[in-house]
Amino acid sequence: MYNQYPYQPNHYYGSYIPSPGYYGENPNTRHQPIKGQATWTEGGPVTQCGIPWSNNTYMTAAVGVNSPYPCGQSLKIRSIALPQREIIVTVVDKVAGYPPNKINLHRKAFEALGADPAVGVINVEIFPSPQLEQEKWGKYLLELTQTAYPNYEITNYNLVSKEQLSSTQTKETYDFILKNTEESIKIRGAVIYNSRTDRVISFDIKEL
CATH class of the missing domain: 2.40.40.10 (RlpA-like domain)
Structure with a gap:
């Protein structure tokens, strides 16, 4: 049976004290971390x-x-x-x-x-309310690329194209430059998402 409680190897962390004013949302601070x-x-x-x-x-x-x-x-x-x-x-x-x-x-x-x-x-x-700025999907693909290439450091990335595939589907393509001590490689990542709900439909990462 699924245990919804998280992994906690030891119970020595103690209670975490919430940030002041966190309870009871203030509209002037709702976008603050x-x-x-x-x-x-x-x-x-x-x-x-x-x-x-x-x-x-x-x-x-x-x-x-x-x-x-x-x-x-x-x-x-x-x-x-x-x-x-x-x-x-x-x-x-x-x-x-x-x-x-x-x-x-x-x-x-x-x-x-x-x-x-x-x-x-x-x-x-x-x-709580991340801005859906242009770079959102670039950062999304960046994290997926970093996970796929853990021994490399991502030194740069840029938006290649943004296509409106349909009234609800958008495709964004980014290029990433990855380096380690031995080589530099270029990775292209693409994500297709529902532009109304911001749900990911598919993504692809490949080495150029």
Whole structure:
């Protein structure tokens, strides 16, 4: 049976104190990041939202039962230890006993932040209403590329094209330059998404 509680190797983390003013949303600060913590889980076959953990290529998360974030909402998560690492996840499940500033990421999302699952918990910034800026999908593909090529550093990326495939489908293509101590390679990533719901339909990453 699926255990919705996250992986926590030891219970020595203590209680996390929410940021002042977090409870009770202030419209003037709702787009500001909230400092919190992230744990990880392998997910399970059933979610309280009815959205599978595999949605959005496993860039998914569970939030507290009393969290203000509804099922299907996008949240931007940034690592405090590695601020250059940030991902956009979809809320797919609920976790009992979690305060609003704690999130339970799928393991692949946790690793995309550059975190070692053995750590169990990391400090993060949570952006409740990420702006759907042009670079959103470039960052989405960047994190997928970084996960696919863990021994390389992404030094640059740029938008190649943006195509409107239909009234609801958009395709964006980006090129990435990756380097390690031995070589430099060029990767092309493409994502097709529903422009009305911001749901990913498909993506492709290939070496040029």
